[in-house]
Amino acid sequence: MPEEKDKKRYAKPLPHIDEEMRPWWEAAQRHELYIQKCRDCGDLRFHPRALCPSCLSSNTEWVRCSGRGKIYTFTVTNQNATAGFRDSLPYVLAWVELEEGLKLMSNIIDCQPSQVRIDLPVEAVFEDVTPDVTLVKFRPAA
Amino acid sequence: MSLSRKTAVVGVYEHPTRFAPDKSMFQIMAESIRGALDDCGLTIKDVDGILSAGIGMSPMGIIGLCDYLNLTPNFMDGTNIGGASFVAHVAHAAAAINAGLCEVAVITYGSTIASTRFAIGTGGGAGGGGDPCHQFEFPYGPTGIGAYAMVAQRHMHEYGTTSEQLAEIAVTMRLHASMNPAAKYRDLITVEDVLASRIVSSPLHLLDCCMVSDGGGALVVTSAERARDLKKRPAYVLGAGETARHAARGQRDFLEIAAHQSGRLAFERAGVSHKDIDMAMIYDSFTITVLTTLENLGFCKRGEGGAFVSGGRLRYDGEFPINTDGGGLSSNHPGMRGIFLVIEAVKQLRGECGPRQVKDCQIALCHGTGGELGTRHSGATLILSNQ
Incomplete structure (x- = not known):
């Protein structure tokens, strides 16, 4: 995607990063993907948050993910009026199920939309879209 | 404490406009x-x-509305859970009236979303949502339609549900709209027409999607006692339920939706069973919304929705009539349409629906969905009876 290599012209929406979530985004800049695990009840969670929603404990462990997973579901988006996206249609939006068992929203890239199917094995790709923001996307596993 | 038959919807009005730039x-x-x-x-x-x-x-728009109407009410509720809001508002009004907080509650919605050209289903991913979850989603371009489309894709994968089956829902809604003079789209369509329409977000076609219109409506709710002296036959509130479903910390089963819980609560509280329901108003933002809602409310088993919606079952004269006004797919959808679910259900219970009237309609169910099935949503179920 040529326009994404040109950082100054990145037109898609950027995340409004909460301070609470900053460690996760900083890890993404290091090209590392994390989920969280509650040290008290053991429950896993994504997106990251300060408290375990199952027991409200603040005692949190960051667990680094392999970046491998499979497509849980997806859609080939042919229409989106939002700046940036309207110039990169069609694109694939997906919920990816990580090997660690949690689902996260992302894009499936580096393949034709017609190749995408549910259960397709995928691997994380870290896209440095601006000097401050790296997005975690996925591509078909090698 | 049961709320059953203690309050009623006594007045309804659907604004006839579908486009109101003025x-x-x-x-x-x-x-x-x-x-x-x-x-x-x-x-x-x-x-x-x-x-x-x-x-x-x-x-804080509820206060602005009080200002516009010069109201100084004893009870206010600005609960906004998306399109399901107004179904939930009926339960909230019933509880408030039953608790003595007010006597006559008005529920209303109005929108000029079409004339102001707001891209509600095909925007998305723009600007900054205020919720922490948005930063992990908006950069990837989730549209409203895309979120529902991902539920449809998963349903097809798990159960072999087809685009033809989803299309049957749109075809039936259009048939009903053809009998509703106020409906925006009244020309009959076929399954082939739906399949031939462009794919907005796979696997959903344009005709799997609700329209964007202007519009609005209002409901009046009061005590069963006061309802007896009013002009029209009351639609008694039998039971209601509401809840939310979301990403569930990354552990969501996206085919289990809010209706599963809100429906169970409404049936338990109403003391009726599925076979007692004569017609239903099911929020039809998209065809897949209807299919998964019917499954989750328990009208058919999970995975059997495709077969259930086929063969004309959902027609006004079928085995299980739904959305006799034509729904959001064909009558109107001004951004949120929960209020129209209740309006049409009350008209059916009164026998006011003319050619699209369901025979012997005594108990009706409304289910509103707000937000997006494929990210976060609310569900509100309401069961009404004319007895």
Whole structure:
């Protein structure tokens, strides 16, 4: 995607990063993907948050993910009026199920939309879209 | 404490407009309130409770609405859980009236979303949502349609549900709209027409999606006792339920939706069973919304929705009539349409629906969905009876 290599012209929406979530985004800049695990009840969670929603404990462990997973579901988006996206249609939006068992929203890239199917094995790709923001996307596993 | 049959929806009004560049949303609401009060024979002086939510309203818009109407109510509820809001508002009004917080509650919605060209289903991913979850989603371009499309894709994968089966829902809604003079789209369509329409977000075609219109409506709710002296036959509140489903910390089963819980609560509280329901108003933002809602409410088993919606079962004269007004797919969808679910259900219970009237309609169910099945959503179920 040529326009994404040109950082100054990145037109898609950027995340409004909460301070609470900053460690996760900083890890993404290091090209590392994390989920969280509650040290008290053991429950896993994504997106990251300060408290375990199952027991409200603040005692949190960051667990680094392999970046491998499979497509849980997806859609080939042919229409989106939002700046940036309207110039990169069609694109694939997906919920990816990580090997660690949690689902996260992302894009499936580096393949034709017609190749995408549910259960397709995928691997994380870290896209440095601006000097401050790296997005975690996925591509078909090698 | 049971709320069953202690309150009733006594007045309803659906604003006839589908495109109103000359009106404000509060004007549409106020005209709708006037209509609903006329419908039951009450006046604005009788109103001491107000409930509303809107897409264009500010976070404290309920106060602005009081200002517009010069109301100083004893009860206010600005609960905004998306399109399901107004179904939930009926339960909230019933509880408030039963608790003595107010006597006559008005619920209203109005929107000029079409004339102001707001890209509600095909925007998305723009700007900054205020919720922490948005930063992990908006950069990837989730549209409203895309979120529902991902549920459809998963349903097809798990159960072999087909685009033809989803299309049957759109075809039936259009048949009903053809019998509703106020509906926006009234020309009959076929399954082939739906499949031939462009794919907006796979696997959903254009005709799997609701329209964007302007519009609004209002409901009047009061005690069963006061309802007896009013102009029209009351639609008694038998039971209701509401809840939310979301990403569930990354552990969501996306085919289990809010209706599963809100429906169970509504049936338990109403003391009726599925076979007692004569017709249903099921929020039809998309064809897949209807299919998964019917499964989750328990009208068919999970995975059997495709077969259930086929063969004309959902027609006004079929085994299980739904959305006799034509729904959001063909009648109107001004951003949120929960209020129209209740309006049409009440008209059916009164026998006011003319050619699209369901025979012997005594108990009706409404289910509203707000937000997006494929990210976060609310569900509100309401069961009404004319007895």
